[in-house]
Each structure stands twice: as structure tokens, then as C-alpha cells.
Amino acid sequence: EDVAEADAKLLRLAKELGGKIVTNDFNLNKVAAVQGIPVLNINELAGAVKPVLLPGEVLTVRVIKEGKDAAQGVAYLDDGTMVVVENGGGRIGEEFAVTVTSALQTAAGRMIFARDESAS
Secondary structure (H helix, E strand, C coil): HHHHHHHHHHHHCCCCCCCCCEEHHHHHHHHHCCCCCEEEEHHHHHHHHCCCCCCCCEEEEEEEEECCCCEEEEEECCCCCEEEEEEEEEHHHEEEEEEEEEEEEEHHHHEEEEEEECCC
């Protein structure tokens, strides 16, 4: 109940002052939008400034563990994005260049698929 009351006060204040709301709260974001109050969603902003990685681009990763398939390695970008590296399973602990093959947006975030070209 306290949260709903705090949200209501915040919405009323923003409306009275002509202000904007900056939040990562999904429900507050939706209610503010319905009431015509400008909202900046921090999660959307973070997603918008993540670099776009296109197939064919080369990046350097450090594989930290095996993937679901023994031939796969798993690495993470600085922003927490998981990179599944084909032919990277045998290179755990190594830092090396990979070529992006595809990207997938999931509810949990973004996943990048890449290939260790030196293993081909």
C-alpha cells in the first residue's frame, strides 16, 4: 500500500509541476504514460545505448566456461551480455578475437553468437 501511495504522490507532483518521471519501475512507467506524464525508463535507456553488434563484426572476448555443447564457450561483454562462442569450448580462460554470427533478444536480455575463426 505504501508503494502505491508513493507512486500516486509522485505522479500527482509531476503532473502539478509539469515534470518528468525517471524510473525503472514497469508499473509506474505504464501509469504515468496513461496519465500523459512524460517518462524516461532507465531500462529502455540502457538498452538503447548498448552497442549494436552486427554479423561479421569482430570483437575480443575471454571465454569463462563451456556452453551447453562441449564445443561452445561462454563469455560476457562488459555490459553483461552473454556471448556464445562456437569452437570456443577448448579455450576457457583465453582472450581471443571472435566473429559475430547472430544476435538474439530474449526476455532475459541479449545474447550474441560468435565463432572462433582460428579454430576453423
